[in-house]
Amino acid sequence: MSQExxxxxxxxxxxxxxxxxxxxxxxxxxRHTAGLKKTELVHIWMRMDREKFKDILKHIMTIDKxxxxxxVSGYDSNETIELIYHFSVYHGTPYQELSLxxxxxxxxxxxxxxxxxxxxxxxxxxxxxxxxxxGVVVKGIPVNRRVFISDDFxxxxxPWRRDETGPAKMVKNLHHEVKP
Amino acid sequence: xxxxxxxxxxxxxxxxxxxxGSCNGCDIEIxxxxxxxxxxxxxxxxxxxxxxxxxxxxxxxxxxxxxxxKVKRVxxxxxxxxxxxxxxNCGNTGDVFYESYNLVGPIDQVIPVDVYxxxxxxxxxxxxxxxxxxxxKLETLEAKR
Amino acid sequence: xxTLTKTTYxxxxxxxxxxxxxxxxxxxxxxxxxIVNVDVRLGHVHRAIEWAGTRRNPIQVLYLxxxxxxxxxxxxxxxxxxxxxxxxxxxxxxxxxxxxxxxAELERICSHILWAGVAAHEIGFDSVLFLTWEMRERALDLTxxxxxxxxxxxxxxxxxxxxxxxxxxxxQIHEKLQYFKDNFEKIRHIYLDDKTFKxxxxxxxxxxxxEAVKLNAVGPTARASGVKIDVRRDQSxxxxxxxxxxxxxxxxxxxxxxxxxxxxxxxxxxEVKQSLELIEQSLKQMPExxxxxxxxxxxxxxxxxxxxxxxxxxxxxPRGEVFHYVKMNGSECPYFWKVRAPTYSNILPWxxxxxxxxxxxxxxxxxxxxxxxxxxxxxxFIEKNNSYTLDREELHRRSVEKTRRLCP
Numbered sequence: 001m002s003q004e005x006x007x008x009x010x011x012x013x014x015x016x017x018x019x020x021x022x023x024x025x026x027x028x029x030x031r032h033t034a035g036l037k038k039t040e041l042v043h044i045w046m047r048m049d050r051e052k053f054k055d056i057l058k059h060i061m062t063i064d065k066x067x068x069x070x071x072v073s074g075y076d077s078n079e080t081i082e083l084i085y086h087f088s089v090y091h092g093t094p095y096q097e098l099s100l101x102x103x104x105x106x107x108x109x110x111x112x113x114x115x116x117x118x119x120x121x122x123x124x125x126x127x128x129x130x131x132x133x134x135g136v137v138v139k140g141i142p143v144n145r146r147v148f149i150s151d152d153f154x155x156x157x158x159p160w161r162r163d164e165t166g167p168a169k170m171v172k173n174l175h176h177e178v179k180p
Numbered sequence: 181x182x183x184x185x186x187x188x189x190x191x192x193x194x195x196x197x198x199x200x201g202s203c204n205g206c207d208i209e210i211x212x213x214x215x216x217x218x219x220x221x222x223x224x225x226x227x228x229x230x231x232x233x234x235x236x237x238x239x240x241x242x243x244x245x246x247x248x249x250k251v252k253r254v255x256x257x258x259x260x261x262x263x264x265x266x267x268x269n270c271g272n273t274g275d276v277f278y279e280s281y282n283l284v285g286p287i288d289q290v291i292p293v294d295v296y297x298x299x300x301x302x303x304x305x306x307x308x309x310x311x312x313x314x315x316x317k318l319e320t321l322e323a324k325r
Numbered sequence: 326x327x328t329l330t331k332t333t334y335x336x337x338x339x340x341x342x343x344x345x346x347x348x349x350x351x352x353x354x355x356x357x358x359x360i361v362n363v364d365v366r367l368g369h370v371h372r373a374i375e376w377a378g379t380r381r382n383p384i385q386v387l388y389l390x391x392x393x394x395x396x397x398x399x400x401x402x403x404x405x406x407x408x409x410x411x412x413x414x415x416x417x418x419x420x421x422x423x424x425x426x427x428x429a430e431l432e433r434i435c436s437h438i439l440w441a442g443v444a445a446h447e448i449g450f451d452s453v454l455f456l457t458w459e460m461r462e463r464a465l466d467l468t469x470x471x472x473x474x475x476x477x478x479x480x481x482x483x484x485x486x487x488x489x490x491x492x493x494x495x496x497q498i499h500e501k502l503q504y505f506k507d508n509f510e511k512i513r514h515i516y517l518d519d520k521t522f523k524x525x526x527x528x529x530x531x532x533x534x535x536e537a538v539k540l541n542a543v544g545p546t547a548r549a550s551g552v553k554i555d556v557r558r559d560q561s562x563x564x565x566x567x568x569x570x571x572x573x574x575x576x577x578x579x580x581x582x583x584x585x586x587x588x589x590x591x592x593x594x595x596e597v598k599q600s601l602e603l604i605e606q607s608l609k610q611m612p613e614x615x616x617x618x619x620x621x622x623x624x625x626x627x628x629x630x631x632x633x634x635x636x637x638x639x640x641x642x643p644r645g646e647v648f649h650y651v652k653m654n655g656s657e658c659p660y661f662w663k664v665r666a667p668t669y670s671n672i673l674p675w676x677x678x679x680x681x682x683x684x685x686x687x688x689x690x691x692x693x694x695x696x697x698x699x700x701x702x703x704x705x706f707i708e709k710n711n712s713y714t715l716d717r718e719e720l721h722r723r724s725v726e727k728t729r730r731l732c733p
Contacts, residue, residue: 030411030636032411032561033561034417034422034561034562034563034564034565034566035419035422035561035563035564035565035566035567036419036564036567036610036612037566037567038566039561039566039567040561041560041561041562043636043637045635066538068538068541068543068554069541070541070639070646070648070665070670071648071650071663071665071669071670073650073661073663073665074663075652075660075661084650086637086648086650088559088560090559091553091554091555091559092552092553092554092559092572093559094558094559095558095559095560095561095566096559097556097559097560099560099637099639101637120539120541121539121540121673122539122540122541122542122670122673123541124673125669125672125673126665126669148371149245149282149371150245150246152245153245153282157281159281159282159373159376160375160376160661167281167373167376170281170282171279171280171281172279172280172281172283172284173274173278173279174242174273174274174277174278174279174280174283174285174286175273175274175278175279177274177285177286177289178272178273178274178286199370201370201371201372202370202395203392203393203394203395203398204394204395204396205392205395205396205398205476205477206395207395208395208396208439208476209475209476211458212458212461212462212465215454215455215458215459215461215462216455216458216459216462217458217459217462241370242372244370244371244372246371247370270392275392276377276388276389276392277372277373277374277377277389277392279377279380280372280373280376280377281373281376282371282372282373283372283373300392300477301395301475301476301477303475
């Protein structure tokens with residue numbers, strides 16, 4: 001990609017805000033420097049609504065044709081489940097890469113979200129992981145099964161949850177098992 | 181120790197390596213013990229590909245829920261007399277993984293262990309020392325038969 | 326095909342095997358010798374590390390992160406430290422940034438040489454396995470000299486690094502680096518010019534550029550397919566911004582990109598050379614100064630206790646991009662910690678790589694991504710209506726036989 005067509009971090013945030021005026025909130029641009037030359041790195045954080053989230057993630061393709069999806073992470077914030085889609089764009093040119101992080105909240109009563117595997121096929125494993133770890137329901141996931149925890153792991157226990165569906169009951173302390 | 185060793189040199193020892201959820205640290209040190217620097221094959225110690233051929237089981241890791249049945253099965257497949265060496269702290273006590281929802285270990289809760297090798301990961305010298313101790317044990321078992 | 330019964334029985338253990346010794350399960354659909362479809366099952370070594378991390382303080386988490394993987398025992402705690410430093414606003418001293426580069430590159434040398442040995446073993450070249458592992462011991466000697474440990478290094482600290490490199494250590498380091506430089510040509514000749522190696526690896530396990538991008542491949546696996554992606558060069562962290570180096574894709578050497586196993590060997594070999602240069606550059610350019618932002622642990626912990634926010638830490642591990650997401654909320658332990666190891670992203674690319682290959686090529690193709698959490702220990706084959714299993718030894722035997730057939 002040529003240098004001219006690159007957007008600055010501010011322009012990227014603006015582009016998202018203009019395209020989705022009602023669905024992007026709390027944008028934040030984080031800058032850090034490293035080394036003696038103080039080369040800069042930029043992380044962009046945006047919070048998005050669940051309604052338009054897929055269109056927003058598709059919009060990344062207009063910034064960079066081949067964005068890199070690192071992973072989808074997520075945590076239980078007591079009232080809601082937060083999912084964070086970590087992308088990066090503009091890799092391939094020295095120190096121009098930008099990390100884009102999109103946060104979406106799901107209410108615990110209805111933790112469903114659409115799959116993005118039709119747009120980003122590499123998201124399959126990470127979406128499966130979110131289902132088993134957080135109890136999120138990914139609609140339209142091509143292969144619906146567990147990846148990291150075994151099939152005999154009790155249903156309804158989600159290891160990353162902080163409420164009653166968490167793994168507290170299953171915890172074993174190995175140090176207590178050691179015979180002196 | 182030295183006395184017992186010379187006697188037991190009559191037999192070459194075949195070991196089988198089993199990973200029950202370790203971090204690779206112990207496993208690469210086991211392979212390092214086989215490579216030119218330490219070269220245990222000169223003592224006749226050899227890693228084999230199936231537990232049915234093995235005298236000694238080298239087991240690493242804190243035993244995850246998925247692997248507990250398989251570890252028991254590997255142990256059952258080994259012919260008698262057999263010795264089990266638990267390599268690394270996490271198999272002995274759980275080490276940093278002590279608190280978890282997906283672990284069943286330590287290994288001696290799953291299968292009987294004869295020699296405990298400590299270290300995270302243990303150095304190859306330490307692993308070789310553990311195998312030599314198992315050797316003595318096997319010789320004793322053999323003599324009793 | 327729907328009438329076939331798939332058995333999901335598996336045995337968790339790979340026998341003697343340096344890279345493929347962790348359990349994972351593949352299900353292959355085979356038509357004669359050719360692979361029609363592949364399915365991967367994971368999770369046998371799930372130890373709940375991310376969950377345990379939310380019950381310990383950040384400095385304890387460093388030691389937990391170190392034990393995510395014994396081979397990448399430097400990059401995981403470092404990526405975690407990067408994220409925590411960004412949340413707490415800790416400025417890492419310049420000297421520590423350079424020391425961090427040196428250790429990262431040393432780990433890359435160890436890991437790539439380890440991988441080279443495994444690749445040789447997979448195609449039945451055990452003498453090369455022993456040759457490379459002998460070289461690896463020298464790298465481990467240097468690691469031990471610099472950190473005090475061979476495998477888990479215990480060198481990371483939030484805000485810096487725990488051991489300095491003093492001028493009297495330089496001769497020893499240069500001597501070890503010289504050893505690798507002297508032997509590089511020998512290794513290059515074995516891996517890139519040898520007839521057998523070429524026959525077994527050229528055109529084998531191809532991953533196209535499109536697929537690599539689509540499936541988010543990372544590290545040498547992606548670069549061998551011609552994707553320029555390398556966190557060291559893409560984003561500035563540590564002192565990489567000050568150093569002179571470039572993306573390594575196979576066309577640097579051969580002028581073309583095929584995305585096969587041979588190209589992955591080229592990328593890793595050239596990266597070993599690049600790492601040697603980076604260590605030398607860092608030693609030369611390293612400024613004087615402190616090596617840690619806050620030497621008093623209690624004070625550092627108190628500082629981290631107040632930290633509130635979220636951040637990501639990315640760095641280039643030997644196998645590709647390591648990604649850590651940390652959220653802290655002003656309490657003693659991190660609120661949430663997500664670890665994304667490079668193999669996580671390199672699992673899906675296995676499927677296009679393995680499709681259409683022969684059974685004997687499975688070990689080398691699977692090993693070519695340098696899988697860090699996996700093992701083709703027991704594979705289920707479905708042929709006609711009978712399903713049968715091959716264990717790793719049988720698989721390895723077939724691979725060795727193919728080499729002999731090609732090169733009598």
